[in-house]
Amino acid sequence: MNSDAYLWLTFVLLGLATTLPRAGFIVLGSRYALPATLQRALRYAPAAALAAIVVPDIVLVDGAIAVFNPKLAAAVAAVGAALAWRNPWLPFIAGMAVLHGLRAL
């Protein structure tokens, strides 16, 4: 784990990396606009980034790809619950239940 000062530095930089994208155009006003092509490309960044963080976490076990592992099965259950129902709690209940159920076997 990181030192305390390093963590706070991280938080401040993350804060800037959040507030500047959010406030940028609101503060500048409508005088400036992004090129349309760049806007279209940027729309894919959040989905690509979320998957780039999550997928390695659920398909790797000790650094090797494992097609059958409790985390991947739990992820499938959570995604299934999110697709099937609008209840915001169900993916968590389904995912955690599958994770613990398979680990208990």
Added chain:
Amino acid sequence: MNASQHGFRDGAREGFVAFLPVSVGLIPWALVVGMAMTSIGLTPLQAMGMNIIVFAGTAQLGTLPLIAAAAPLWLIVATALALNLRFVIFSAAIAPGFRGIGPGQRWLAGHLLTDGVFATCFDKLQRIDDPAWRLGYYLAPSLWTWALWQAFALLGIYAAHRIPAGWSLEFMATIALLVLLVPMARVRPMLIAALVGGIGATLLRDLPLRLGVIAGIGAGIAAGFAAESWPSSREPS
């Protein structure tokens, strides 16, 4: 009371009423983010500090695994930027709604911009004339979001301290990221961006400095963009 205070109050009331049902959805996220911050070993003070300074669920959840793994700082920040890029688009889209409003209030509005508030307020901010009304209509849901977010993250932080480590609470953060991904990936180019991003980051995991994450994101953006222009132009008309 002068006319502009009237406008602000009326706007604030209407904005709050419009946003209240949407805001219920924030509660599980705030709880999960609070629990996730605790699960990687942040103290309650550090966790609340992060929650107040960063104030962005996706960027917080997405960078926690990197912080826990002591990834290089630039990679953590670059990942947060990638997760926040959607706000550049939201900010550009909603900017005309702040015509006639001063820079201080614009900074505050920008700092508080969230997905739910953007979706709720975007339309009315373009159509209503009175700047005071617009500011009220935007700030009431924004400040309510802020208050809910801090309160339920704090609850999550303290709940997590009472739950044994064997329960793998950190996996809640993974589920939360997946749940954010599901509605995005309903559109095909977005699904392709996610698949390429995820598979790319997995295959490139042995790159030094965890560069595989950034490479995966870049490949995902390129693939999504390519998928958007490809099939539609080839479909028989």
